[in-house]
Amino acid sequence: MVSASYDKTVRIWDLERGVCLHVLQGHGDIVQSVCTSPDGRRAVSASFDKTLRVWDLETGICLRVVQGHSDTVMSVSVSPDGRRAVSASLDKTLRVWDLETGECLRVFNGHREGVFCAGVSPDGRQVVSAGFDKTLRVWDVESGVCLAAHLPNSQVLAFAISPQAERIVFGAADGHIYFLTPINFPPPGPAILTAFDFGLRNADFGMSPEGPAARCPYCATYFEPSAEVVSAIREHSGFPNPTSEMFDDPRLLAACPHCGKPLKFNPFFVHCYD
Numbered sequence: 001m002v003s004a005s006y007d008k009t010v011r012i013w014d015l016e017r018g019v020c021l022h023v024l025q026g027h028g029d030i031v032q033s034v035c036t037s038p039d040g041r042r043a044v045s046a047s048f049d050k051t052l053r054v055w056d057l058e059t060g061i062c063l064r065v066v067q068g069h070s071d072t073v074m075s076v077s078v079s080p081d082g083r084r085a086v087s088a089s090l091d092k093t094l095r096v097w098d099l100e101t102g103e104c105l106r107v108f109n110g111h112r113e114g115v116f117c118a119g120v121s122p123d124g125r126q127v128v129s130a131g132f133d134k135t136l137r138v139w140d141v142e143s144g145v146c147l148a149a150h151l152p153n154s155q156v157l158a159f160a161i162s163p164q165a166e167r168i169v170f171g172a173a174d175g176h177i178y179f180l181t182p183i184n185f186p187p188p189g190p191a192i193l194t195a196f197d198f199g200l201r202n203a204d205f206g207m208s209p210e211g212p213a214a215r216c217p218y219c220a221t222y223f224e225p226s227a228e229v230v231s232a233i234r235e236h237s238g239f240p241n242p243t244s245e246m247f248d249d250p251r252l253l254a255a256c257p258h259c260g261k262p263l264k265f266n267p268f269f270v271h272c273y274d
């Protein structure tokens with residue numbers, strides 16, 4: 001096991017014997033996060049000193065100091081193939097790093113406040129982040145396209161990505177656990193993030209550069225939502241606090257144009273590209 005500490009060190013522990021094998025020193029400030037590579041040979045740490053460090057877990061030697069962030073690095077996550085790491089920083093960006101060279105491969109800009117949590121999808125193609133701007137974002141590593149889910153009234157505290165990446169589950173400061181489903185509409189349609197509450201069958205709704213799109217949760221057919229629905233969602237998503245009136249807005253009710261089932265659009269989340 002590897003631990004990160006406010007005492008500026010990273011420690012490698014033998015869990016069987018309960019002894020500390022190495023104390024990794026070098027960071028100039030609090031070590032906020034640490035993540036090991038899948039093969040267990042490396043660890044990457046993130047620090048208040050604005051850097052990341054790559055460590056050899058066998059020898060305890062610092063292989064590399066990774067620099068680029070202009071503020072505290074809050075979180076680091078190593079990709080499933082162990083070749084890259086993604087970091088989240090209070091400088092509002094995420095960075096993708098090549099762990100062999102220390103080169104910064106991508107900078108993701110979009111969060112309006114500091115970013116405190118970063119994760120990589122199991123296939124390594126997407127990065128998920130949570131920020132103090134009350135958004136959870138999914139980034140396509142290659143294209144840089146960002147999907148954002150905004151909680152108007154709450155903060156995302158932590159999230160996890162399911163093994164098949166078909167769900168992101170997150171805990172929020174409002175005491176609820178939510179599921180997000182990244183959905184790719186058939187080309188050339190948009191990709192969206194949709195959120196649902198337990199037991200409710202809300203219609204999926206997405207905004208993209210190609211325009212709004214919806215998906216029926218019953219027959220899984222894609223359709224273009226009416227202008228009325230779109231304007232109601234836009235209106236409500238700007239609200240700082242969700243109200244019951246907002247959920248009861250009759251404009252959010254629609255029928256699936258294919259199977260005819262009654263649908264309700266959930267105005268609580270905004271699913272949009274920035």
Ligand SMILES: [Zn+2]
Nearest residue numbers: 216219256259
């Ligand atoms: Zn339908």
